[in-house]
Every structure is written in structure tokens, then in C-alpha cells.
Amino acid sequence: AQSVTQPDIHITVSEGASLELRCNYSYGATPYLFWYVQSPGQGLQLLLKYFSGDTLVQGIKGFEAEFKRSQSSFNLRKPSVHWSDAAEYFCAVAFTGGGNKLTFGTGTQLKVEL
């Protein structure tokens, strides 16, 4: 069965520092890849997605992610973190023929130190 791994449960960065959140998936075919962000007590907001084409995708709020097929990874990056970026981040994957289902990672909680 397909799975999504976010190896970092918690990450703390200083405001202004760069950020990279890791995401790995297991499946043979090329998946559809997503990053969502969730503030406490809120729903999930789509940051960015990758379906095909250029492997570096740009999203909202200055985030970007790079799809690396050889590493089965889709890491999220931001050059300079703002205090308002503190939230929980979820990587998710959909597969063709997967019954329209999304498989989520367990999330990475980001803390930003001022």
C-alpha cells in the first residue's frame, strides 16, 4: 500500500532563517503531490501541488517544493521564514487509480522563534 512519510514531527527555526520540510512517498508510479498548511483549530489550506512538468513548483506565501523522482521525495522549502508561518504542515499524495483518495503524512509542526 502507498504511504507518505514526514520524518520530522517538530521543527524549530528562527525568523528569517531558511526552511526545508521533508516528505517521502512509497509507490511505483508518479503520484500527484500536495502540501497543505493548518493553523490551530482550522482546516487545511493548499500551499502547492505537483502533477507533471517542471519539478520545481511555486506556491502561496513564498513556499516552493521540488519533486525528485529518484528519491521519491517532495520537500517543501522557504528561503526566509516569517513568524506567521508557524503551523502544521501536511504532505499528501494521490495516485492514479487510487480511487480519488489522498494519503496524508502525519504532519510536521513548525515553530518559529523570534
Next chain:
Amino acid sequence: DGGITQSPKYLFRKEGQNVTLSCEQNLNHDAMYWYRQDPGQGLRLIYYSQIVNDFQKGDIAEGYSVSREKKESFPLTVTSAQKNPTAFYLCASKTTSGGDQETQYFGPGTRLLVL
């Protein structure tokens, strides 16, 4: 504004009681989903529906029921058979045509607590 609404924001359930969570969307999406979120476990799929009057079980359907009588609405009932219902419940929807068929959009969620 188009979007997904969930109500209530907070819901309290007594032992042995069934409760229903509302999810409404005005995005003209065909497919709708219910997820359960517990700390440290990500989101797990409860039920989904790709068309009116049809729905499928997800990974953790036991103790839950749904209906899809209208395209805009996909209510979730948490039955008394669900022994650990305390969680954050998220509804999502997506189109099934065009170039964005794989992207799910989420509502603000309902937190269910047991009294």
C-alpha cells in the same frame, strides 16, 4: 464567495447518542470526503462520495454513516457504535472533471467532544 462550510464548530456528544456533522459546499464539486484528524496521526479517510446517492467506505468507516442526497451536502453521523469519537473532523470536496481533478479543498472543521 465559493467555499465549504462545516457546522457546528464544536459539538458535544453524550454516551449512546448519535450526532450529525454538517458539510455544505457551493463549489459545484461532485466529490466530497470526510476525514478524521487525531494528534500525531495525520488525516484518515472515513467516507467519500463521488456522485449523488453513492458513497464508499474509507479506511476507518466503522461507527460512522453518511448520506449524499444533494450535490451540495454530505452530512456525517457519528453513531453510538463509535467508541472513541473525540477528534477533529474535516470535510473536503473536489471536482471530477477538468485539469484540477486531484486537488481536494477543505472546510474549517468540526471538533467533536464527548461529555
